[in-house]
Amino acid sequence: MAHHKSSKKRIRQDAKKRIHNRYYKKSARSAIKKLRDMEDQAEAAKYLPKVISMIDRLAKKNQIHANKASNLKGKLTKFVTGLAK
Numbered sequence: 001m002a003h004h005k006s007s008k009k010r011i012r013q014d015a016k017k018r019i020h021n022r023y024y025k026k027s028a029r030s031a032i033k034k035l036r037d038m039e040d041q042a043e044a045a046k047y048l049p050k051v052i053s054m055i056d057r058l059a060k061k062n063q064i065h066a067n068k069a070s071n072l073k074g075k076l077t078k079f080v081t082g083l084a085k
Contacts, residue, residue: 028054041083
């Protein structure tokens with residue numbers, strides 16, 4: 001248990017930040033799943049930039065690794081272009 005005032009504040013801040021981070025990470029994962037479930041190419045192509053934006057924001061804040069973000073974006077783009085066939 002923390003004894004210093006600053007340590008207690010840091011614990012409060014970390015708890016608040018953790019909830020904030022979990023929300024954005026989970027919403028991005030849900031958006032990715034929703035995109036992968038789509039079967040209409042036009043609808044998926046319209047939704048793809050929103051998902052890519054979410055992934056970029058997570059990578060920018062180091063919530064996911066930059067390489068993971070790049071891999072996700074590439075695979076999702078390939079998926080959407082593959083729907084046309």
